[in-house]
Structure formats: C-alpha cells, structure tokens
Amino acid sequence: MSGWVYSEVVKDHFINPRNAWKNDEDFAYDCMGKDGNVQCGDEMLFALQIDAETEKIIDCRWQTFGCASAIASTSMLSEAIKGLTLEEAMKITPKDITERLGGLPDNKIHCSVLGDKALCAAANDYFRKNGMEDRVVEPKA
C-alpha cells in the first residue's frame, strides 16, 4: 500500500518502539516524570536510570497513551539520550527528533513534544529528589 504520510523511520519506530516500558517489566528507575499534551489529551511517562556520579542516563523506559507520532518520536528520543548526561539530553529538541525521523506531518509536530516534556519532568524529579531545586527547568515550548 502506498500513500502513507509517515516516513519509513517513523514506521519502524512505531512498529518496534525502542525502550518501551512493558507492563510486567521490573525497571528500577531513579526518577520518573509524566506529562500530557493539551492539544489532544494524550499522556506520556518517562523513567530514567541515572549514574549518580556522572549524571549520565544509563537506561530509560517510557509509556504512552499517545498516537503513532508520539510513539515514534519518544522511541527515537529514548535511543538518543542513552549515555548522555541529563543536561545534554535536555538539549535535544523535538525538532532534532522530528528531523531524525525524516519529518512528521504538520499536524503531528506537537506529538513530538510529548516525550520531550515527560523527559524534562523526569529530570526535574531527579533534581528535586537530590536537593537540586535550583536546576529544575521548564520544558521547551
């Protein structure tokens, strides 16, 4: 079938999402964040394992009640952030992710922001838990 608006990369990440948190999987996380998309009401949860010494993201899991674009974007984001420090990970923008996916339909761009905001919420959770309130950041618009 032809005429899909999604790129092959999007389809691959949608069909085989990376680091998706399966319901029965026991994932020992250090911090977790959740956010919702006001435009569509969809929700996203992000959990991170952090190396306390370096603040590098060792591993991550995410879960969503979101659409194909949200799933593909967050799958791509979850691969991109592994091995990065929290600061580095938060510099990745939804636009970077959309580009890596080979683009998203115009009316689906907002979906790529959902994972980013949940990641930011998880980082904030880490900062709060570790007495670093001053490092809490607002998600990118």
Ligand code: FES
């Ligand atoms: Fe229906 Fe995203 S809200 S697909």
Ligand code: FES
């Ligand atoms: Fe809600 Fe895509 S339509 S995240």
